[in-house]
Amino acid sequence: MTVMIVVAIIVSQMKSLETMHLENQVKWYALIQWQPYQYFCCGMIFQNVQECRDALAKYAIMKGLQIHYIKNDQVRVRAECMEKCPWKFLASKNSHNNDFVVKTYVPNHKGYRKNTNPMATSKSLSKLLKDRLLTTPFIKYRDLKNLCKTELKLKISLTQARNIRKNVVADLLGSYTEEYKRLHDYVQEINSRNPGTTCVVKASKVEGGDINHFRCFYVCFVACKKGWTEGCRNIICLDGCFLKGVCKGQLLCAVGRDGNNQMFPIAWEVASVENKENWGWFLNLLKYDLTIGDGAELTIISDMQKGLDSAINEHLPEVEHRMCARHVYAAWAKKWKGEERKIAFWKCARSTFENDLKSQLREMNLLGNGILEDFMQYNVESFSKAYFRTTPKCDYVDNNMAETFNGWILDARCKPIISMLEDIRVQVMRRLYAKRKFCTTWICVVGPRPMQKLERNKELSFKWQMVWNGDEGYEVSNVYDQDNRHIVNLKSSSCTCREWELTGIPCQHAVCVLHSEGLEPENFVAHWYIESTYLKANQFMIQPVRGKILWAETGKEEIAPPAHRKLPGRPKVRRKKDKNEIQKAGKLSRKGRIMTCKICKQPGHNIRRCPQKMNMVLLLSPFYNKVLS
Template sequence: MWEGRAIDDEDDELQEARQKVIEANRKIRQRDKEEADAIAAAETNNGEPGVNELAAVDDAATENANPDVELVSDESSLDGKSNSSHYIPSDHPGSYNDRSSNSGSEDEFEVRPTSRQRFDGSSEIPQFTLGMTFASPAEFKAAVCTYAILNGKQLRCVKNDKLRVRYICVGDCKFVIYASNERNDGSFVVKTYYPHHECGRGDNRNKLARSSFIAQHFRTRILTDPGIKIRTLKTLCKTLLKVEVNTSVCRNAKAAVLKEVMGCYVEEFRNLWGYVRELRKSNPGSTIILKTCTNNPEKKNYFDRLYICFDALKRGWLVGCRKIIGVDGCFLKGVCKGILLVAVGRDGNNQMFSIAWAVVAAETSVIWTWFIRVLQHDLHLGNGADLAIVSDMQKGLTRAIANVLSQAEHRHCARHIYHAFNKKWKGQERKLGFWLCSRAHFKEDLKDKLKDLSQLGKGIVEDVLTWPVERWCRAYQRTDIKCDVVDNNMAEAFNGWILDSR
């Protein structure tokens, strides 16, 4: 019975099928020879073949024909040319192994010569036929995966090598598709195919829904919207493909598509020196710094950091902006990882004004000191006597500002302080009380706000004063800066504005 057959018995089955086809071709050649001899004898006797002679030849050919093998000659035989090909025409209806007409055991496959129909990859759901050819095993496996996922079938690959691939159904049915390499032309041909499923639609988890399939299926969607969210991709898989995939599969699929589009980024890094030369040529007076390092076993020049500040941005900040700068760092989320450092100012209308940026490997005290020093040189800041710097509470950045711009007013972002404060003291009233304290206009007003805040919890005032109040309260800010902001929202907004790019 079919259920009792071992998977590796397929080779014997294929050999038996080939022998049947070879025997059928031999009988065809014998029939053609007998028919030609009968025609020649009739022409010799009467000048034309007789009806009785041709009928006798046809009867003999019918008796010698193999009743188990359907033989159809090629279309070229209609033109009078001899053709012994056992393949049916490409437009012949049906080419899969149908057992319904098999008069033998249900467990045996009917051997039928098949057409060399090329697989059509443009169809939404792949359709297979016996004898269908594929360019490679990879194309065959991709087509089977698409078929299984779109039809909700759980298939398992039980044989997978360079010469043959076989899939069977995990469910309680006899579905099988087997393809192997063709010795003559090297194509990959479907040799065994039983398409009927006796199982229902599987669950929403399909092991064939890997990141490679998701990347290929949603490639156009990802290319048109490179900033697509991972959760959006998961939702598309659930609604359109009816499969549940985890976050890592969608993340890897998106990364694979974007990496393919970006090309070889190693070659792009080699072109950075040319990029710097073009920037300096097209923007005279700009500061473009590219540093490399050779601290590696190969002693090659690896990218270290890149700083850019255009001349127009320098002059714009010096002439038309307030003397306040917000500095912040954010992650680069593409194929090439790293940190983007930004310096953002405020113009006369309190609008965002980008000044300079740098791509570095990490946010360290050394890197921040280098960034602040270059910024000091470009904007002629001196020791920062008439300047205010707004940043988060990163220790490396705080030390860099204290060392380079010792006379500058360093403000800590009140929003970062509130996030730390909110971990212990939650609630809308406490949130309002904190922001009233941060925006107090003078010191006596701050004392009143702290007194009101003390009513909302024992020890709440002591906790809020653990952060130096002169760094985050408006009452301690200088008035000559002409800007009373207590947060670093401009730099945070700039990082969010360039999110798709980074």
């Protein structure tokens, strides 16, 4: 008898545990993110009445049901279909644990989908589209209406679209503010998980205020720091791009070149505004991390960034500062347009020695009166290969590496600050590992991209012939033009065209000599392009970082988003066009056109301001005749 009682107690406890497990499963099911065409079930539990209403509204929008509330208060929610079909829903409050439980649910529905829905309010639609509008919080109302029409098959009004965007922006501002508050915790987590990393955040208070506003955030991971120092050339590309989220700002980056002539991220900074002070802070920290001193052995390539030139002159006075030739051409071509002038510009930029540059300048001078004077107004030494140093072994005249990095992180730039920084960190972490695996696919010790350049020089080498003096000098002349001659020295790895010294890859003249001597040009490529050097740059890995719930709290003063800067005047809707910019569509503007009067045939005025017309009007007026009499 006693054994039977014990067995009955155990069975009852097992049933209660099984019931509790099923109840937790149903409750968990109600808390997951709803997907299209989900359904309810009897016994489903919601935490509160608002969660029940949101789930019901999402279900009605996704299914296209014309649902309306029969009862809707803090104790019960009863809904039926407006098409008089059997569909019913009832959820009420449980008196024991204050949960909302689905008591009645009839899923049978008879009706047709319509393009309007009473459940599709601006509040419910903003919750439904929040994740979709995260990257484009300031979407145009027209595009938002089209999005609801194509994705949800709903027709919304302009007021609804305005309210939806307003609610989404308000929710995003709340998440942005929370992420700025945890910046100190994020810095501590980065530094603790990646020892040797430089991660700094700077904030300050506005004069007369108590709020600690965000100023700058800088990070340079130890893996990127050591990788650039041991396996990359002494050349850095600097650039800045705009953030596209709710809180505006700038992202400044420093990018190097690896052994395959691809980008190697070094460091990046989030700044509230791009100016000399923030660029100076960025360069000062970068100078400390990479131990580059005054920049005597360093080369920097940049665009025409605000305050960057003066910051470089102050913090890196001995650096070789190259300007992006593509941006120089964009400014120069506003006045001098045409395909021939474009070709002449790039020939000057890609000339590797001074005599070739002078020859190209003489040809350019024939393409327009004053064209050479305007070209020389720009600092030719900063974007022409003829004046580049040969130590970096890089002859690129553009800043494509930094711009590639900006495009690479385009999706991350739309997110809040910590989410953005985490996305960039994960992308760089994956890239370092992927590039280390990519090295195993090389067919020779030289990287694929440098090898393409060497193969091109091999094809061009057949146009040259070599004469040896018996010592160290090789005279290489063109087959079709004997006056075009260069001297190659294999011991010093040099050629009078300077291309071999600039790139570290044998030029077409050097390849001609190497083939004549029975040598392999691959063995004379600089060590920067070799597999062993490439592996040195990618041998260090970024260590994983824990989630927000595991971060330790520093207890430091919370940081607020950057202070809003109201610019003077009315906000510009359209881009301000340059006066010399070509108009692609529409009517040609009459601005700058010299008017000619139809009465007196004189330029400078039209018929309205013609002096002869004014005299005729005075003579015919009664007041003027009365005065004369």
